[in-house]
Amino acid sequence: MSEPRRFEIRVRGNPSRVLEAGGGNPVVFLAGLGGLPVWPPFLDTLAQQHRVLMPSLPGFPGAIEFRHLDSYLDWVVATLELLEGLDIETVDLIASSVAGALAAEVAALAPQRIRRLVLIAPFGHFDATDPSADIWAQPPGPDSIPALACANPERWKSIWEKPEDEDPVEWGILLTRAMEAAARFLFPLGDTGVVKRLGRIRQPVLLVRGAQDRVIPASHQAVFADAVSGPTTITTLEHAGHLVELDQPDQLAREITAFLLDQQSH
């Protein structure tokens, strides 16, 4: 894994870490459940052909402050500011899991900023007859979130392994804080109403999910696909759980690269 460049932008007045690697077309990645404390192998692969930037949503690892964001609108504006802060006119946006709801919202409300959109098992919808998992009501213990998030929990654990120079208490709080931040805009059901606005998305959209996703059911992917107005590609990756980017980093990077190339040629 190569060392990404690191800089800070301000979002709603507070610092947010941005990690960046590669060159070429700008691709922005918003991390999902728990955020990402480090640059993941998935982005390394993607950075072989793109300029990849990973800013941190408020409360996720890399951006501590988030409790000033009260309403859902505050969160949408924060996400928009995150993209504006990168100072790139138009980006390809990839967002996973909890961040997917906000990314879809921004694509619907500020389409001029998003060229193409990739959503990996996005939150934002709830169906009582086929519900998503309650990510805030999980058994205690270090194994429960990794097992929920990944088909191979070891993938999660290797990302979240504490570096030697980090304080163990603060390292543990990174995940709790990211789970709380997600609750702040998604609790209790994860239904933000974004489906009502997906029709505004006319950009090409790639919808990805893991075949072993224990969090978001397959039917939700179909709801997103039906609601989006733009050309939509649907992909399900085998041997992957909710966080496809951790379970199948290379395959996902290939799928995304192919999608971006394909949509470029159209």
Add this chain to the structure above:
Amino acid sequence: MKNMWFHLMPYKELPDDFRKQNPSVWVDINSELLDAEQVHAHYHEFLDELEYAGDVGFDAICVNEHHQNGYGLMPSPNLMAASLARRTDAPMICVMGNSLALYNPPTRVAEEFAMLDCLSGGRLIAGFPVGTPMDTVFCYGQNPSKLRERYYEAHDIVMKAWQTSETFSFNGRFNQLRYVNVWPRPLQKPHPPVWIPGGGSVETWHWCAEMDYVYCYLSYGGYKLGLATMQGFWEEMDRLGKDRNPYRAGFLQFVGVADSYKEAYDLYKEPAEYFYGRCLHVDPRWAAPAGYQTEATIRSKIKSQVALAAQGAQPGRRGLARDWDTILEEGYVVIGTPEQVAEQLTEVCTSLNVGHLMLLLQFGNMSSELTRENTTLYAEQVMPRIGALFDDQWQDHWWPTPMDNRATPKAVA
């Protein structure tokens, strides 16, 4: 000191294999286990027990709020308190309490508590819990990340509504009200005493000290577990320059009294094992939604566990005891003859420095007869032995001040 009789109002018909067959007594408890005709009978028994406690001289009778819960049939403690206000005259009525963030708008709490204070002639103690994660986050769908902020804001609305004579507007982060002017206002001025139940967070201690509220440690873990928490509380009061008036604090304790220790051992075994075995069978996935605990509390808990480990102690709590001998060994329940119980409770109140002792003399599936016997023995033979504790040295500034010439309801006359 004050002896306060507390009822949780548990459902008493949970089956023997409840723990084996059901994931939880709380939130998603199987509703097929509930027989509403039994609840009818329970409610009347429980209210009789509370009224009896008032009759035999307990300083206060206490009710509390839980939702979707097999050991607490009281989603609305205010309904029970209203009935008690009519049917009793002497005891204070402690509603422990209304989880402020669950009421929309929070002025509802200001109104209902004001009604209770007027109805009871100024006998109300107003409890303001944040509420458990089960009640607030999972049953009432409150956002765990905003719960405390909402709680503090609701508190500010209620206190302002009670104490501001003019109609006012409230423009908060979570509540916008154009015209706040609750009718009636509380009888006690400037407001009924405010008590805060807490689980041991330093922030709550600071807040109680700052606001001059009573802090109540309401745990089912008994006095041995409570000692560390209350020591922490008093050390913090020292740091904040507050006196060690024991009436700043309340503490909950299960008690069983009988004519001999052996008899108490035999009589209270079943209800205690029912409570700790079935009523406290809570699915651990409800315990700690992210955001419910503040980061400061998480840090302080981890640090205290690390400190314990450094001293060679076992970090963290041992699992909850569910068999009678361990329940007794851990001090969850205090039992014995009146002399033995009085001696132990004197030790509990002195070592924890607690002037408000909240007593669970009915717990689990304890019958009404045994509850009455326990209550009578306590009132007649324990209370006289411990009632004067602290009173030569300290004044209770946090006790209700009822009006003198209270109306006598026809039901009592």
